[in-house]
Amino acid sequence: MDTSEPVLELIDVSAGYDGEQVIEKVNLQIANDDFIGIIGPNGGGKTTLLKVIIGLITPYSGKIVYHADLKNLFGYLPQNNFIDRNFPINVRETVLSGLLSEKGLNKFYTNDDYRRADALLESYGVGSYSRRHIGELSGGQLQRVLLCRAVISSPRILILDEPTTFTDADFERDFFPILQDLNKQLSIVVVSHDLETISSYAKTLVRVNRFLTYEPSKSVADV
Amino acid sequence: MFDLFNYDFFVYALIATVSIGIICGLTGTYIVARRMVFMSGGITHASFGGLGLAYFMGLPPMAGATFFAVISAFIIQLFSGNKRVKEDSVIGILWSTGMAIGVLFIYMTPGYAPNLMSYLFGNILTVTSGQITLAVLLCAAVIAFFAIFNRPLFYIAFDREYSRSHHIGINLLETITTLIIALSIVLCMKLAGIILVISYLTIPQAIAGLFFKNFRSQLVASAIVSCVGSVAGLFISAGLNFPSGATIVVCFLLIFAIAWFCKKIKIFKFYSK
Numbered sequence: 001m002d003t004s005e006p007v008l009e010l011i012d013v014s015a016g017y018d019g020e021q022v023i024e025k026v027n028l029q030i031a032n033d034d035f036i037g038i039i040g041p042n043g044g045g046k047t048t049l050l051k052v053i054i055g056l057i058t059p060y061s062g063k064i065v066y067h068a069d070l071k072n073l074f075g076y077l078p079q080n081n082f083i084d085r086n087f088p089i090n091v092r093e094t095v096l097s098g099l100l101s102e103k104g105l106n107k108f109y110t111n112d113d114y115r116r117a118d119a120l121l122e123s124y125g126v127g128s129y130s131r132r133h134i135g136e137l138s139g140g141q142l143q144r145v146l147l148c149r150a151v152i153s154s155p156r157i158l159i160l161d162e163p164t165t166f167t168d169a170d171f172e173r174d175f176f177p178i179l180q181d182l183n184k185q186l187s188i189v190v191v192s193h194d195l196e197t198i199s200s201y202a203k204t205l206v207r208v209n210r211f212l213t214y215e216p217s218k219s220v221a222d223v
Numbered sequence: 224m225f226d227l228f229n230y231d232f233f234v235y236a237l238i239a240t241v242s243i244g245i246i247c248g249l250t251g252t253y254i255v256a257r258r259m260v261f262m263s264g265g266i267t268h269a270s271f272g273g274l275g276l277a278y279f280m281g282l283p284p285m286a287g288a289t290f291f292a293v294i295s296a297f298i299i300q301l302f303s304g305n306k307r308v309k310e311d312s313v314i315g316i317l318w319s320t321g322m323a324i325g326v327l328f329i330y331m332t333p334g335y336a337p338n339l340m341s342y343l344f345g346n347i348l349t350v351t352s353g354q355i356t357l358a359v360l361l362c363a364a365v366i367a368f369f370a371i372f373n374r375p376l377f378y379i380a381f382d383r384e385y386s387r388s389h390h391i392g393i394n395l396l397e398t399i400t401t402l403i404i405a406l407s408i409v410l411c412m413k414l415a416g417i418i419l420v421i422s423y424l425t426i427p428q429a430i431a432g433l434f435f436k437n438f439r440s441q442l443v444a445s446a447i448v449s450c451v452g453s454v455a456g457l458f459i460s461a462g463l464n465f466p467s468g469a470t471i472v473v474c475f476l477l478i479f480a481i482a483w484f485c486k487k488i489k490i491f492k493f494y495s496k
Contacts, residue, residue, distance in 0.1 A: 017305075017306045018305055018306050018307050020306070054388045055388070055390060056384060056387055056388060070390050071390070074388060076385060076388045078382070078384060078385055082382070082384070083382065084258075084381070087256065087380070087381050088256065088432070088435065088436045088437055088438045088440075088441055089377070089381050089437075089438065090436075090437070093377075094381075097378045097381070097382070097385070097386070100375065100378060100386060100389040100391060101389040101390065101391055103374075104391055105371075105372055105374075105375050105391060105392060105396065106371050106372060106374075106375075133436050149385075
């Protein structure tokens with residue numbers, strides 16, 4: 001696989017909500033081994049950009065070119081403040097929900113699916129919580145579980161929206177090396193407010209404040 | 224008590240009660256999990272507008288109520304996530320204007336509206352054979368729907384946006400679910416009335432939620448509690464000549480109180496964590 005081969009391209013994309021434009025004329029290319037960090041002020045359009053990439057928002061103008069099948073293209077880790085901690089779901093089921101595109105609307109899980117979920121949880125240090133209710137997890141543990149959900153389908157692009165918000169310092173310290181390791185197999189696009197950390201790990205740094213501009217970034221090799 | 228089975232109207236009412244109990248138990252679990260209780264209240268009260276309009280036009284009231292319920296459900300879905308007009312505001316508008324339209328049309332209709340109270344507070348004993356057929360058919364459809372799609376429905380309820388990111392027809396599934404909720408609410412109005420429908424969609428689910436922290440278990444437990452409470456209420460109301468809808472709601476409340484007490488003193492240990 002050619003690492004510079006684009007998986008997805010945004011060409012002059014403008015998008016927003018209810019007729020109100022939030023991002024304008026955005027051009028972005030995501031290649032196979034990219035690690036793109038997105039920074040910018042609140043309300044600048046970072047989350048909107050992620051939603052456009054994933055296909056949750058249809059752009060007002062411009063186009064998105066997918067160079068791969070949409071099925072299993074994205075792993076998505078949304079902001080975790082939208083997660084209802086009281087919802088009747090356990091950790092293992094949460095991870096299995098990452099197989100929605102693979103399973104479709106009505107296929108059942110196989111023993112292999114359960115094994116995959118348990119193995120992932122184990123490898124991210126939360127294996128012992130597999131049967132626990134999600135409300136019993138700390139912020140960092142929940143993010144690890146949601147990361148397992150995002151990667152269980154072996155996506156080509158992992159999209160993360162402020163993954164270290166509402167987590168402790170230990171989690172923040174461990175999380176980006178995990179992403180760096182994952183980047184050997186997939187592209188990563190991450191929104192973060194932690195400029196220092198993100199600029200250490202991202203290969204490409206972009207600022208989104210209605211328009212998208214490229215920022216100088218340290219190479220991973222320099223870290 | 225068994226004498227009641229000699230009366231056709233009671234047997235009809237019993238069949239309708241069980242069907243509606245199952246429908247409300249299942250759809251209510253989804254409604255509660257997705258925090259759509261307020262939306263359900265909006266649909267219920269908006270349907271009164273259709274009821275009044277149908278009265279005015281000399282059409283079957285339930286047809287008018289169904290039309291308004293479905294339209295208002297889709298209007299709410301359309302405004303879901305809208306940044307300019309909040310979903311809660313849309314629900315509030317539909318809630319109040321539905322009632323207002325209903326009152327105005329009933330006021331403008333010449334003569335007396337004899338069955339109005341049965342729509343506001345429910346009277347399952349006046350259920351028609353056509354409504355029973357509808358209830359049984361919808362019950363079968365809802366059971367099949369939840370049996371086949373319980374997993375994606377479960378995930379939509381948990382994290383809608385994440386589910387949509389998989390591009391597997393989640394929007395269509397949501398639309399069908401919205402339609403089912405609207406139809407369930409209209410059918411339930413016959414049993415409980417507009418004022419009391421919400422209790423059918425929330426109290427059995429609250430009881431199930433006391434014991435089960437698993438969506439599928441909650442679905443089954445809610446349907447069972449809903450049936451047991453409804454049938455018990457129906458027998459008591461028929462025996463004591465009480466209004467059926469209100470009696471059933473009081474039965475739900477008693478079951479909730481007993482369940483809460485049992486949970487408190489840890490009588491049952493079978494339930495899942």
